[in-house]
Amino acid sequence: MYAQLSNILDLVADEDQEVAALMAAENIRQSENLPLIPSENIVSTAVAAALSSCFTNKYAEGYPHLWKEGKKVEANGRYYQGQANTNALEKLVINRALQLFCDNNNPEDYHANVQALSGAPANLAVLSAFLNPGDTFMGLALDNGGHLTHGHKVNITGKIYRAVQYGLTDEGLLDYDAIEELAKKEHPKVIVCGATAYPLTIDFERFGKIAKSVGALLLADISHIAGLCVAGVHPNPFPHADIVTTTTHKTLRGPRAGLIICKKALGQQIDKALFPGLQGGPHMNTIAALAVALKEALDPSFKTYARQIVSNAIALAEDLKQAGFKLIGNGTQNHLILMDVRHSKPEVCVPDASQLAEQLERAHIVANKNAVPGDLKPWIPSGIRLGTPAVTTLGMKEAEMHQIAAFITRATQHWQDDAELDKIGAEVKAFMVPFVQG
């Protein structure tokens, strides 16, 4: 799986031994550790190669189209010359994005902006397109599974706008009635739905109704579940959402970037907000890699992959529950699992998830600490977040999930026993071998 890097390593080593050594070390780290961070994945060789293409040399500020009186027209909207290939490339990826995300909902009624450098600027661009400083929007609170850019106070979205945060029920479910009540009270201009740590299906239709009832735009940030949505494994946010943002490197398995898709009537405002409002030149090499990733996601085999991600997550969650871990939402319906290790059964109870995440890494299991609902001190989180996109890319199925659950359980039971953790680490390394060769 990681053999793609060998030729690149030699090329870099000819110029720069220090960077080549770090690349080689990271290659080994990725081959010897279980990749269970739900926001990570492993791109194909073609995506990796497109990322290193000569498109990286080209400045392409502007768009391969212009907007005239609210309508998108075919025209060269770039600020520099030499855009024949960048224009063709960006149009290709826009069309692929529309085909993928809007399939049954009339792609011609939608617009895609493929230039966001990642998920955070995609969200900021959308908010800045429709809000003035001080305006109200709503988003899911960070400690309840939302993202920083959904209005957390340390993020610019929480500093320049009046961000009203909603949360989950005690059972860890989105509380749609409470969200509706809050929206009626606060009159937000935009409601953001979507999450970074929510293991259950999101009811976009209900969110759409809530937004409509208060005259707000609905922004669905599907960064985590994009690959599941396009494969039909999770409901699609369109037509309920007005705007969809997503990162392209999680379940979608593309390069690190952001994507914005919206109802066409909003396209001009969004394009303008992203460039010149927020960003400069797009990273055309990343856009080339995104084109390749979207072609891969359009292939029927991607549906099989996405289904397997969810089957794997369910298998892993069931075993972890059996072992005594408390799971937020009591399980999973998507690609991620959120364990509350502080309130798990005594055999697998750990008071501080930060320490556990570090000790799991000692056992070659790479997950991340995460706040869970009710955490009063974010710097001492109770949660460990796990996901199956990357291990599924490696070819693992339910049988391997049972093995992974056993590794996690043992490592948690022995989280203070370094010798045992090293022993588990050696076993995990051996377990990985057949999946990372070739």
Ligand SMILES: Cc1ncc(COP(=O)(O)O)c(C=O)c1O
């Ligand atoms: C829901 C959600 N939105 C936005 C982002 C930000 O994406 P990026 O890190 O690419 O800026 C993330 C990243 O984890 C996310 O989970």
